[in-house]
Amino acid sequence: MKKTSYFIFLWVLLHSANLSAQSPFVKDTLDASGDSVVVTATRTERKLSNLTVPVTIINAKTIQQNGSLRLTDILKEQTGLNLTSGFGAGIQLQGLNPDYTIILINGEPLVGRTAGVLDLNRIALGNIKKIEIVKGPSSSLYGSEAMAGVINIITDATMGAPLTVGLRYGTYNTVDANLETKLQTKNFQYQGFINSYNTDGYSIRPNSNSRVTTPIDRYSTTQQIKWDLSSKTNFVLNTRYTNEQIQNEIAVANNGVTIYSIGKEDINDLNASASLNHRFSKNLKTSLRTYTTTYDAVQNLLTINGLPYRDVLNHNFKRIENQTDWDLHKNVQAVFGIGKVWEGVKSSRYDSEKIRKQNDIQYAFTQWEWKASEKFTLIGGVRFDQNTQFASAYSPKLSMLYKLNPKHQFRLSIGQGFKAPDFRQLFLDFTNAAAGSYSVFGSAQAQQVIAKLDALGQIGILFPNYYSLKALKPEYSNGMHFTWDWKINTSSNVSLQLFRNDIKNLIESQQVGTYISGAQIFSYLNIGRAFTTGFEVEGQHRFNSNWSLNGGYQYLRTGDKDQIAAIKSGTVYTKNSQGYSRLMKLNEYVGLPNTSTHKLQVKLNYNSSKGYYFNLRAIYRSKWAVNNNNGNEVFDNGDVFADGYVAVNSAAGKAFKNGLGIQVGIDNISNYIDATNLPNLPGRTFYTSIKYQLQKNNK
Amino acid sequence: MKKNLTKIAMGLGLCIALVACSKDEETIVVPVSAVTVKDLAADTVTGLGVDGRPQSAGTTTYYSLVDNKVIASTDAASTKWDIAFSSTKILVNSGTSGPGLGGAFVYVGLFDALKSIPADSNFATDNANAASFAIPFGSGKAWYTYDGLTTLVSPIAGRVLVIRTATGKFAKIEILNYYKGGVTLPATASVNDKLFKQRYYTFRYAYQPNGSKTF
Numbered sequence: 026m027k028k029t030s031y032f033i034f035l036w037v038l039l040h041s042a043n044l045s046a047q048s049p050f051v052k053d054t055l056d057a058s059g060d061s062v063v064v065t066a067t068r069t070e071r072k073l074s075n076l077t078v079p080v081t082i083i084n085a086k087t088i089q090q091n092g093s094l095r096l097t098d099i100l101k102e103q104t105g106l107n108l109t110s111g112f113g114a115g116i117q118l119q120g121l122n123p124d125y126t127i128i129l130i131n132g133e134p135l136v137g138r139t140a141g142v143l144d145l146n147r148i149a150l151g152n153i154k155k156i157e158i159v160k161g162p163s164s165s166l167y168g169s170e171a172m173a174g175v176i177n178i179i180t181d182a183t184m185g186a187p188l189t190v191g192l193r194y195g196t197y198n199t200v201d202a203n204l205e206t207k208l209q210t211k212n213f214q215y216q217g218f219i220n221s222y223n224t225d226g227y228s229i230r231p232n233s234n235s236r237v238t239t240p241i242d243r244y245s246t247t248q249q250i251k252w253d254l255s256s257k258t259n260f261v262l263n264t265r266y267t268n269e270q271i272q273n274e275i276a277v278a279n280n281g282v283t284i285y286s287i288g289k290e291d292i293n294d295l296n297a298s299a300s301l302n303h304r305f306s307k308n309l310k311t312s313l314r315t316y317t318t319t320y321d322a323v324q325n326l327l328t329i330n331g332l333p334y335r336d337v338l339n340h341n342f343k344r345i346e347n348q349t350d351w352d353l354h355k356n357v358q359a360v361f362g363i364g365k366v367w368e369g370v371k372s373s374r375y376d377s378e379k380i381r382k383q384n385d386i387q388y389a390f391t392q393w394e395w396k397a398s399e400k401f402t403l404i405g406g407v408r409f410d411q412n413t414q415f416a417s418a419y420s421p422k423l424s425m426l427y428k429l430n431p432k433h434q435f436r437l438s439i440g441q442g443f444k445a446p447d448f449r450q451l452f453l454d455f456t457n458a459a460a461g462s463y464s465v466f467g468s469a470q471a472q473q474v475i476a477k478l479d480a481l482g483q484i485g486i487l488f489p490n491y492y493s494l495k496a497l498k499p500e501y502s503n504g505m506h507f508t509w510d511w512k513i514n515t516s517s518n519v520s521l522q523l524f525r526n527d528i529k530n531l532i533e534s535q536q537v538g539t540y541i542s543g544a545q546i547f548s549y550l551n552i553g554r555a556f557t558t559g560f561e562v563e564g565q566h567r568f569n570s571n572w573s574l575n576g577g578y579q580y581l582r583t584g585d586k587d588q589i590a591a592i593k594s595g596t597v598y599t600k601n602s603q604g605y606s607r608l609m610k611l612n613e614y615v616g617l618p619n620t621s622t623h624k625l626q627v628k629l630n631y632n633s634s635k636g637y638y639f640n641l642r643a644i645y646r647s648k649w650a651v652n653n654n655n656g657n658e659v660f661d662n663g664d665v666f667a668d669g670y671v672a673v674n675s676a677a678g679k680a681f682k683n684g685l686g687i688q689v690g691i692d693n694i695s696n697y698i699d700a701t702n703l704p705n706l707p708g709r710t711f712y713t714s715i716k717y718q719l720q721k722n723n724k
Numbered sequence: 725m726k727k728n729l730t731k732i733a734m735g736l737g738l739c740i741a742l743v744a745c746s747k748d749e750e751t752i753v754v755p756v757s758a759v760t761v762k763d764l765a766a767d768t769v770t771g772l773g774v775d776g777r778p779q780s781a782g783t784t785t786y787y788s789l790v791d792n793k794v795i796a797s798t799d800a801a802s803t804k805w806d807i808a809f810s811s812t813k814i815l816v817n818s819g820t821s822g823p824g825l826g827g828a829f830v831y832v833g834l835f836d837a838l839k840s841i842p843a844d845s846n847f848a849t850d851n852a853n854a855a856s857f858a859i860p861f862g863s864g865k866a867w868y869t870y871d872g873l874t875t876l877v878s879p880i881a882g883r884v885l886v887i888r889t890a891t892g893k894f895a896k897i898e899i900l901n902y903y904k905g906g907v908t909l910p911a912t913a914s915v916n917d918k919l920f921k922q923r924y925y926t927f928r929y930a931y932q933p934n935g936s937k938t939f
Contacts, residue, residue: 485855486862539862598834598882604900604908604926606834606881652911656869656880665874665911701912 064132065157065177067392067404068166069350069360077404077424078438079508079522081158088150090630090638092676092690092712094193094201094222096128096148096156096178097705102626102642102674103158104577105561109619110704113144119160119524120557120583120620121173125444125502129167129177131249131263133298136342136368137320141447147267147294149245151191151203152218154181161524162422162440162504166362166390169410169420170444172502172526180216180249180263186684186718193688195712199224203716212253220245226272227707240272258303267294273326286334288326295319308352316344337373340448342366356396360406363389370448374455376470382452384445387411402426410443414451415499418443436508446497450532450549463545465534468497471548475538483540490550491537498551502528519564529554554586555617570634576627583616588659599663600655613661615650621669623647636680643673651702667702671695684718756930756939758835759792763904764925766809771919778919784810789887789895789931803890807897811923812868812877814859817890818849824890826850828858830866831884835898835928838884841937847888859885867899874911875918877902887929894932896939901926 062070066080073080083099093099097114100106107117115123124141127134128148135143160174167175191203201222208215222243245267252260271290296318304310324336346364353359366386371378392406408420422440429435446468453467454474466474472494478484503526510520531553538546559582565575591597592611599609624646631639652665673695678688689712696709766785769778786795786805795805803824808815817824827847831838848858863870867885868877885897903909906926909917930939 536864600879600881600900604879604898604906605928606883606898608834609881652871652874652876653869654871654874654876654878654908654911656864656878657882 063157064179065129065159065175067360067394068132068348068362069358074434075402075426077402077426077436079160079436079506079520081160083156083158085154088153088156089686089716090640090676090678090688091642091674092193092688092692092714093150096145096150096176099150099156100145100176102628102644104563104626105160105579105581105624106158107621107624107646108145108705109142110702112139112142114146114705115142116145116176117619118173119526119559119579120581120617121526121528124447125170125173127167127171127175129175130265130296131179131298132167132177133263133296133314133316133318133344134168134342135294135296135320136318136340137292137294137322137338138340138447139322139338140449147243147269147292148178149203149220149222149243149267151201151220152180152205152216152247154179160522161438161506162420162442162502162526166392166406166408169408169418169442172442172444172504172528180218180247185216186720188719189716191714191716193712193714196710197225197227197707199710199712201714214249214251216247216249218245218247239274242270244268257305258301261298261300261302263296263298265294265296268292269294273324285329286326288324288334290322290324292320292322294321309349311347311349314344314346314348316342316346318342335373337371337378339371340369342368358394360390360392360394362391370452372448374449375452375467376454382448383413384448385413400428412445415445418499432512434508434510436506436510438504438506440504442502442504443499444502445499446532446549450497462540462542463547464540465547468494468549471537475546478540484546485539485541487538488536490535491548494537494548494550497532497549498530500528500530500532500551502526516567517565519562522561522563524560525556525558527554527556531555552587555584556586557581557583557617557620571631573630573632574628575630576625578626579624581620581622581624583620584614585617585659589614592659597657597659598655599657599661601663609657609659609661613663615660615662615664618650618652618660621647621649623669636682637677638679639675639677641673641675643671645669645671649702667699670697670699670703672697672706678714684720686716686718688714688716690714756932758928758930760900760926760928761787761792762906762926764794764809764927766923766925767811768923769919772915778922780811780923782810784808784815789889789897789929790891790893790933806889806895807887809925812870812902813857813861814867814885815850816858816887818858818888820852821850822890825888825892826858826890827888829886830859831886831896832882833884834882835884835896835930838886838896839939841886841894841896843937845886847886868902876909876911876913877922878908889931893935894937894939895929897927897929899925899927 063073063076063080063082064070066076066078073082081103088099091099097108100116101108105119109115109117109123116126117123118126122141123143124138128143137143157177157179158174162172185207187207189205193201204219206217224241226239226241247265250262254260269292273288273290298314298316300312300314302312319341322338326334328334344364344366346362348360348362351359369381369383371381375382388408388410390406390408392404394402394404396402403425406422411417420442424438427435449467451467451469453465456462456464475484475491505525507523508520512518530551532549533552534547535550536545537548540546559580561577561579563577565573567573592609592614595608597609598606599613600606626644628640628642647669648666650660650664651667653660654665655663672693674692675694676688676690678686680686692710693706694709698708764785767780767783769780771779773779784797786797786800786808788795788804789806799805801823803817806817806826815821816826816828818826827849829845829847850857859866867883868879870877879899879902887895887897889895900906901908902922902925904921904924909921932939
């Protein structure tokens with residue numbers, strides 16, 4: 026009873042803050058009170074307006090009204106987030122690569138990354154209650170490698186209709202079907218969800234049989250149980266299983282050779298977590314969490330020459346953790362955590378696919394929150410990781426919130442993180458027969474393997490950096506974020522965010538030599554020092570009870586500090602249009618590849634009291650460097666860029682009182698296509714969907 | 725138009741220089757002008773093989789820097805040529821490539837800034853038996869990089885090939901382009917363009933006929 030009033034209180038507060046677009050539509054099924062609490066930022070429940078770090082919340086209604094099916098669909102429409110397209114669809118957050126963002130489902134990490142990228146198309150959104158995006162390194166509560174941020178996908182059994190069914194049909198025979206059931210008794214809650222997604226895939230290269238997205242069948246099911254053992258103790262169980270079957274028609278070009286292969290990829294992804302939560306008193310609660318996940322991917326290809334190619338990746342991750350929240354004083358709250366991770370990978374890309382490479386991590390973290398006054402809150406925290414493969418490291422963070430007055434709030438967060446070399450960077454032993462027989466060797470054994478090949482007379486040339494191969498050091502980062510929130514009036518607000526991230530010891534793959542045949546040999550070295558910096562402006566305005574507009578813009582600068590130093594010292598050259606070399610100027614430097622200086626997105630929203638809704642969303646991304654074409658290894662104005670583009674998406678629908686909902690939508694209205702650089706963006710697609718929610722009869 | 729004028733001016737400059745040279749041996753300060761050679765075909769592609777590799781006849785184009793002209797391959801075993809091209813490979817008239825006094829090294833810097841060849845420079849010669857060439861073969865080694873994804877060859881900025889000619893005199897070369905018409909192909913160019921417009925060298929060079937190491 027007390028809890029309910031607390032939630033209502035929070036809801037009122039949040040609603041007045043109006044940080045996520047709200048409207049009275051489907052008030053009965055969308056229990057907005059649940060949306061008001063953020064768990065990701067501090068790892069304990071907090072009101073959005075009391076957080077010391079910037080958090081974006083995407084709620085279920087936004088996901089549904091946008092017609093988003095997969096996690097990629099909704100993330101690409103967020104300020105400061107860009108999709109990357111190598112090795113599945115990853116997310117680039119504030120200019121940092123996908124491996125610096127941790128993806129969580131109900132607080133537990135997903136594994137199974139290829140080249141550091143977690144394919145976000147794996148995640149169906151049908152049963153999502155909300156998505157929380159925490160930007161900046163202060164998120165190190167979840168793991169030191171969350172240097173860019175944390176994206177937490179939250180499902181919740183405690184709200185919503187007892188039965189929901191949904192069906193959607195779209196271009197390329199894309200069929201998405203959902204079934205969600207909820208069962209609630211006084212102290213037991215269950216949510217079950219099944220999603221099936223099938224598509225024929227699409228070909229956006231004219232006169233080509235090579236489809237950009239090939240036929241895919243994905244099945245996904247999640248189950249959640251919440252069981253109140255007593256008024257003070259509850260138990261939560263989450264399971265998730267995803268199976269993907271992807272038909273492959275691959276053309277790989279390397280060293281002037283294009284090799285075509287056909288085959289199939291079979292991916293199984295299983296996650297299970299259980300937590301036991303107990304509240305000893307008003308001031309003290311603890312939870313014991315266990316989590317296990319396995320990602321298993323098998324790719325079987327046959328090249329056009331009849332050469333079989335098999336790729337296996339089996340990644341498992343087990344974790345046990347205890348977290349205790351203790352309110353020492355009415356203004357001081359402390360969080361203590363301790364845990365252990367067992368992580369292992371078996372892969373055909375390592376020396377033997379039968380031997381599991383293992384890494385164990387023991388860790389502890391603590392966080393102290395001090396509410397110094399009504400206006401000022403300070404949070405300090407530190408995480409300690411003891412890694413069996415590497416040295417131990419601390420990741421400290423500090424963040425603060427200052428509420429100048431009801432209209433202005435300032436937040437500042439500073440943090441440090443580190444990312445240990447991953448399994449592939451250490452153990453990869455991979456020769457790609459499907460692409461010109463180049464090899465990549467992990468740093469742990471590169472010299473040994475290459476020396477052996479050399480003794481067999483297979484090595485052509487060894488580059489100077491071969492001799493500097495040594496044990497990889499972790500990458501270290503420092504990040505700083507400053508946010509100013511300005512609530513202009515009840516219908517408008519705007520926020521400004523400044524950010525800066527510095528990374529040293531960047532691990533990059535580099536060519537270290539060649540075979541006699543000329544095929545390249547790569548390994549990993551700590552070479553770079555990079556930074557990303559910029560600002561974001563987000564705002565929203567409500568014109569009246571029906572119409573609202575929101576948008577965000579990100580300005581981003583990135584760079585490699587060593588390259589900048591080389592340009593300044595006058596040792597970097599570029600070419601003019603006639604091919605004459607000249608010294609490169611610093612203002613010609615464009616920074617890291619795949620990063621765009623500008624990103625803008627605008628969304629116009631209509632919601633009527635009768636349940637009609639309409640939205641029009643435009644996303645602009647400015648050009649980004651993709652290839653170096655003057656051999657200076659530095660990206661400058663003269664290099665190859667992907668063109669900037671605008672994608673416009675729109676959806677409209679109606680939610681009927683009886684629980685029926687219909688929707689039609691068009692994605693990429695202007696039919697923008699760039700097969701080379703945006704393989705994940707099909708041309709114009711249409712869809713229509715129908716949804717039915719069985720209404721609770723307690724009204 | 726402008727390019728042609730420059731070329732004519734350059735050519736004129738070279739002529740005057742040569743004339744000046746022959747007229748008065750005492751003149752030491754001879755400004756050596758650069759000449760640009762366009763679209764020199766070097767074993768151009770005839771088709772795509774079943775293995776996915778470009779096919780060609782395997783020819784070599786021999787060039788005289790002294791006379792600024794192509795030398796017939798029948799003169800391959802003579803000192804008439806100074807430098808030879810075959811796809812991305814560049815040979816000098818030395819060692820296993822020819823009977824000349826040739827040699828070369830790769831200088832990192834700007835073409836115009838290279839006013840005199842450093843005294844301690846080491847001119848290498850070609851030795852096919854040891855797979856060692858004065859101008860090393862391969863991406864990133866000497867004058868170009870090859871991008872496996874776009875399948876394009878790009879000359880590296882800030883690389884000058886310093887050449888000792890077949891008769892022991894000196895020249896410097898900058899490769900400007902590898903594609904027909906001296907136009908860099910975009911990454912999105914058609915497979916046919918990438919295949920058939922490659923192996924056309926555009927380069928500029930300066931030759932010092934007086935035997936000194938200054939340009």
